[in-house]
Amino acid sequence: MSEKELPKAYDPKAVEEKWYGFWTAKNYFHADETAGGASFSMVIPPPNVTGSLHIGHALNNTLQDILARWMRMSGRNALWVPGTDHAGIATQNVVERQLAQEHINRDALGREQFIAKVWEWKKEYGGKIIGQQKRLGASCDWERERFTMDEGLSRAVREVFVRLYEEGLIYRGERLINWCPRCHTALSDIEVEHEDEKGKLYHIAYPLSHDHNIRLTVATTRPETMLGDTAVAVHPLDPRYKELIGKMIDLPLTTRQIPIIGDSVLVDLEFGTGAVKVTPAHDFNDYEAGQRQLPNLPRIKILDDKAAILSEIPDALPDVLKHIAGKPARKARGMVVELLQEQGYLIKTEDHSHSIGKCYRCKSVVEPYLSPQWFVKMQPLAEPAIKVVEEGRVRFVPKGWENTYFDWMRNIKDWCISRQIWWGHRIPAWYCDDCNAITVSRSDATSCAKCGGKNIRQETDVLDTWFSSALWPFSTLGWPDKTKELSVYYPTSVLITSFDIIFFWVARMIMMGLHFMKEVPFKDVYIHALVRDAEGQKMSKSKGNVIDPLVMIDQYGTDAFRFTLTAFAAQGRDVKLSPERIEGYRNFANKIWNASRFVMMNLEAEFSPNAELVVQHTSLADHWILSRLNSITKDVQAALVEYRFNDAASTLYQFIWHEYCDWYLEFSKPALYLDKGTPARTAAQTVLVHVLETALRLLHPIMPFITEEIWQTLPEGVRSRKSGVRSESIMIAAYPVADEKRIKPEIEQDMQMVMDSILALRNIRGEMNIAPSLQITAVVKGETEEICRHLEKSAGYVKTLARVSELRIGVNETKPRTSATAVIKGAQIYVPLEGVLDLTQERDRLQKEIAKISKDIEVFSRKLSNRDFVDKAPKAVVEKDTAKLEEFRVKREKLEQSLKLLG
RNA sequence: GGGCGGAUAGCUCAGCUGGGAGAGCACAGCCCUUACAAGGCUGGGGUCACAGGUUCGAUCCCUGUUCCGCCUACCA
Numbered sequence: 017m018s019e020k021e022l023p024k025a026y027d028p029k030a031v032e033e034k035w036y037g038f039w040t041a042k043n044y045f046h047a048d049e050t051a052g053g054a055s056f057s058m059v060i061p062p063p064n065v066t067g068s069l070h071i072g073h074a075l076n077n078t079l080q081d082i083l084a085r086w087m088r089m090s091g092r093n094a095l096w097v098p099g100t101d102h103a104g105i106a107t108q109n110v111v112e113r114q115l116a117q118e119h120i121n122r123d124a125l126g127r128e129q130f131i132a133k134v135w136e137w138k139k140e141y142g143g144k145i146i147g148q149q150k151r152l153g154a155s156c157d158w159e160r161e162r163f164t165m166d167e168g169l170s171r172a173v174r175e176v177f178v179r180l181y182e183e184g185l186i187y188r189g190e191r192l193i194n195w196c197p198r199c200h201t202a203l204s205d206i207e208v209e210h211e212d213e214k215g216k217l218y219h220i221a222y223p224l225s226h227d228h229n230i231r232l233t234v235a236t237t238r239p240e241t242m243l244g245d246t247a248v249a250v251h252p253l254d255p256r257y258k259e260l261i262g263k264m265i266d267l268p269l270t271t272r273q274i275p276i277i278g279d280s281v282l283v284d285l286e287f288g289t290g291a292v293k294v295t296p297a298h299d300f301n302d303y304e305a306g307q308r309q310l311p312n313l314p315r316i317k318i319l320d321d322k323a324a325i326l327s328e329i330p331d332a333l334p335d336v337l338k339h340i341a342g343k344p345a346r347k348a349r350g351m352v353v354e355l356l357q358e359q360g361y362l363i364k365t366e367d368h369s370h371s372i373g374k375c376y377r378c379k380s381v382v383e384p385y386l387s388p389q390w391f392v393k394m395q396p397l398a399e400p401a402i403k404v405v406e407e408g409r410v411r412f413v414p415k416g417w418e419n420t421y422f423d424w425m426r427n428i429k430d431w432c433i434s435r436q437i438w439w440g441h442r443i444p445a446w447y448c449d450d451c452n453a454i455t456v457s458r459s460d461a462t463s464c465a466k467c468g469g470k471n472i473r474q475e476t477d478v479l480d481t482w483f484s485s486a487l488w489p490f491s492t493l494g495w496p497d498k499t500k501e502l503s504v505y506y507p508t509s510v511l512i513t514s515f516d517i518i519f520f521w522v523a524r525m526i527m528m529g530l531h532f533m534k535e536v537p538f539k540d541v542y543i544h545a546l547v548r549d550a551e552g553q554k555m556s557k558s559k560g561n562v563i564d565p566l567v568m569i570d571q572y573g574t575d576a577f578r579f580t581l582t583a584f585a586a587q588g589r590d591v592k593l594s595p596e597r598i599e600g601y602r603n604f605a606n607k608i609w610n611a612s613r614f615v616m617m618n619l620e621a622e623f624s625p626n627a628e629l630v631v632q633h634t635s636l637a638d639h640w641i642l643s644r645l646n647s648i649t650k651d652v653q654a655a656l657v658e659y660r661f662n663d664a665a666s667t668l669y670q671f672i673w674h675e676y677c678d679w680y681l682e683f684s685k686p687a688l689y690l691d692k693g694t695p696a697r698t699a700a701q702t703v704l705v706h707v708l709e710t711a712l713r714l715l716h717p718i719m720p721f722i723t724e725e726i727w728q729t730l731p732e733g734v735r736s737r738k739s740g741v742r743s744e745s746i747m748i749a750a751y752p753v754a755d756e757k758r759i760k761p762e763i764e765q766d767m768q769m770v771m772d773s774i775l776a777l778r779n780i781r782g783e784m785n786i787a788p789s790l791q792i793t794a795v796v797k798g799e800t801e802e803i804c805r806h807l808e809k810s811a812g813y814v815k816t817l818a819r820v821s822e823l824r825i826g827v828n829e830t831k832p833r834t835s836a837t838a839v840i841k842g843a844q845i846y847v848p849l850e851g852v853l854d855l856t857q858e859r860d861r862l863q864k865e866i867a868k869i870s871k872d873i874e875v876f877s878r879k880l881s882n883r884d885f886v887d888k889a890p891k892a893v894v895e896k897d898t899a900k901l902e903e904f905r906v907k908r909e910k911l912e913q914s915l916k917l918l919g
Numbered sequence: 920g921g922g923c924g925g926a927u928a929g930c931u932c933a934g935c936u937g938g939g940a941g942a943g944c945a946c947a948g949c950c951c952u953u954a955c956a957a958g959g960c961u962g963g964g965g966u967c968a969c970a971g972g973u974u975c976g977a978u979c980c981c982u983g984u985u986c987c988g989c990c991u992a993c994c995a
Binding site for chain 1: 921922924939942949950954960961975976989990991993
């Protein structure tokens with residue numbers, strides 16, 4: 017047989033590292049900005065340095081790698097920029113925890129030392145995820161790997177900050193913001209996750225100042241904040257209370273008297289008691305209502321930065337504070353309620369569920385907190401960003417996500433960008449102790465820009481991590497310098513990401529890209545699904561349902577894992593993943609492996625394809641598989657263009673397994689068993705290996721490793737060439753392009769008839785329990801001479817694949833006595849059963865089939881006797897159905913005859 | 920409260936602009952046939968969530984209902 021033999025089963029471990037090393041050594045992943053040609057570019061969503069590759073990254077990176085490899089093979093100057101995000105709060109938390117184990121406290125360490133520790137940590141662990149992306153096969157240009165805190169990107173951050181400040185789009189002010197008492201920092205609105213919680217609604221009576229016998233009952237879920245109440249609101253149209261507006265009320269537990277105000281936004285007539293306590297320092301609604309109604313309404317803070325009750329609150333009774341000062345808000349709640357009850361102010365308590373905000377990093381309850389922060393004015397930036405999506409200059413795929421984007425963008429609020437942590441880009445602003453002016457500067461300031469004084473100190477806050485991510489598409493390409501990279505690769509071609517960071521990242525990139533580059537950052541945004549477990553649950557460590565990509569890769573191989581993710585990445589659907597699925601595609605990899613092994617076994621070492629021989633000796637099966645190959649090449653290309661990754665995957669799966677392996681390899685066997693050098697054999701070999709080689713190239717973007725491994729073992733002459741030069745790797749070979757002339761529907765139809773005949777005969781064998789080893793006789797009655805001639809030519813296929821020793825074909829053939837019958841389009845097939853038959857079973861089968869077809873006939877007759885249908889439906893449809901009905905009738909007649917003949 | 924998506928075979932899902940319901944897995948039967956048992960061949964299995972409407976005809980379009988996800992919100 018052959019000199020070249022592959023191992024019997026595909027072993028991913030043995031090949032993956034080898035080829036990844038090869039590709040890297042050859043520098044294939046590197047994109048050359050001076051190379052010219054049409055470019056294709058993407059930036060990776062930078063994973064957190066703290067992260068390790070989870071299944072979401074794996075899907076995200078796989079899809080990008082498919083595009084990168086496909087585009088590269090298609091001749092584009094393809095760049096995929098990798099990198100990591102410093103992930104301010106997340107990383108600081110991780111390092112703090114690590115230090116805590118060594119009993120080191122952040123504050124004791126000091127800012128400088130702590131940051132040094134984080135860098136140390138980053139150096140040691142920050143590269144972990146990069147290594148994992150490499151195991152996934154990611155073809156990123158690693159020479160261009162960036163980090164959001166590296167020198168160049170930090171420069172971009174400062175440039176952006178200063179320019180926005182100078183344009184008046186960044187400002188500092190005291191506002192009510194979301195505060196995480198655990199991380200000890202401000203958060204932006206979208207960094208707060210809302211969760212439903214079962215709580216209580218407390219009804220508390222506030223006595224009117226001028227007459228203690230009249231009491232107004234307010235309802236609240238947070239009684240402890242009442243110490244910060246500075247008003248009570250009622251609806252201005254509420255007949256119960258409108259007389260009271262403007263009157264004063266005594267705030268229980270304090271000596272404070274506060275006004276009753278009317279506010280139609282704050283108060284819902286239908287809810288609670290119709291009266292609301294107003295705590296502007298600790299509630300967003302109340303803060304806004306205060307600004308709306310009484311700009312001078314005092315804001316009394318009652319919680320400190322750890323969400324504990326302050327020890328000094330204006331007008332609070334001393335005994336109250338002695339009691340609860342220093343207690344966390346939640347604990348204080350019960351104590352306040354107790355006090356109110358003792359003093360007769362608590363009217364009642366009822367169950368009530370409402371949503372509370374939690375920190376997206378540490379899940380602590382977030383407090384509205386009054387503090388000075390830095391903000392970006394968003395509306396001027398949002399408007400052009402809305403426009404480009406409306407105009408289609410940025411296209412979301414699937415389109416539905418555009419609504420999500422618009423909703424948020426049209427109601428956008430100013431972005432709180434300051435964080436009270438240490439790890440991140442320190443805000444380049446300096447406060448002057450002499451004149452209080454703020455100096456904002458690209459380089460570290462040494463004196464006050466206003467008074468020239470040297471008494472300045474830098475802002476201690478750092479920027480929100482997402483501030484630097486927003487610049488990613490251009491900062492990674494060298495901005496603010498005018499680089500060749502920017503001119504070649506910006507705007508990038510497509511961004512691949514998941515929906516949960518549309519606000520955090522996608523929207524902000526569009527805004528910043530438009531503002532600073534005057535051009536969109538990417539033309540398409542492909543939003544992929546979220547990966548869930550087999551039960552549809554979000555994967556999380558606490559649920560214990562996490563599938564570790566690295567474990568899957570170890571177990572089933574990278575290619576099988578990648579293929580699984582691709583196959584399930586249907587647009588707009590969540591991916592439900594389970595190891596069994598990966599196993600299924602591991603089997604696919606093995607199938608490809610063995611098919612290749614078969615091909616190789618049937619090639620001489622010195623084999624070289626012979627195109628001329630193919631022209632002269634091409635069989636029907638050859639034409640057929642070539643037609644199918646070109647047809648699916650077209651489909652795969654079309655699917656990739658439209659980001660229908662799953663369609664590309666299933667098309668290839670279907671073709672390789674069920675057309676190439678199941679049928680074509682079997683068809684080719686007779687020719688392959690001819691003597692060496694026989695023209696028909698050489699022709700078959702040529703087609704066999706050509707289709708394999710093309711299919712491997714089509715599949716390479718999804719399954720890079722196995723395709724390279726097999727491709728490299730193919731004989732020299734059959735590996736595709738690029739401009740006449742044999743490619744030294746499949747990853748730089750040309751991506752197949754369909755040759756439309758080779759797609760021949762009539763050939764596919766002819767082949768279908770052959771396959772139908774084989775299926776029919778197999779079916780008879782199966783149903784009649786004819787031993788597989790037993791050769792049978794088959795009689796075919798074709799409806800026309802043409803059909804008979806065609807089947808006669810293909811008799812070899814039928815004989816081999818259906819194990820038929822004697823095959824009689826003709827228009828005048830008749831049904832032999834006691835034979836099984838099968839009807840296919842254009843012919844009847846009979847198998848004499850003498851010696852092998854089970855009459856009862858066969859009778860059952862025929863009766864069943866007659867019943868089935870009778871039902872079809874009934875349906876169609878009814879349809880065709882409907883005058884409306886015949887008159888109004890398109891002619892072609894009516895004709896088609898009429899023909900079908902006739903076909904069914906003939907078929908039924910044949911079946912009934914067979915049944916009779918069977919006796 | 921607002922919005923989006925889903926409901927098709929036991930399971931997971933395809934079904935493009937309406938024209939006799941599909942795949943994979945699982946299941947059952949038969950096969951170690953010289954590429955592959957991680958395999959081959961064959962088979963069973965569905966009122967397309969429910970109720971209306973449009974149409975000659977609806978899994979597909981429209982309306983409503985129920986259930987399930989998710990996003991979003993200033994639900995004291």
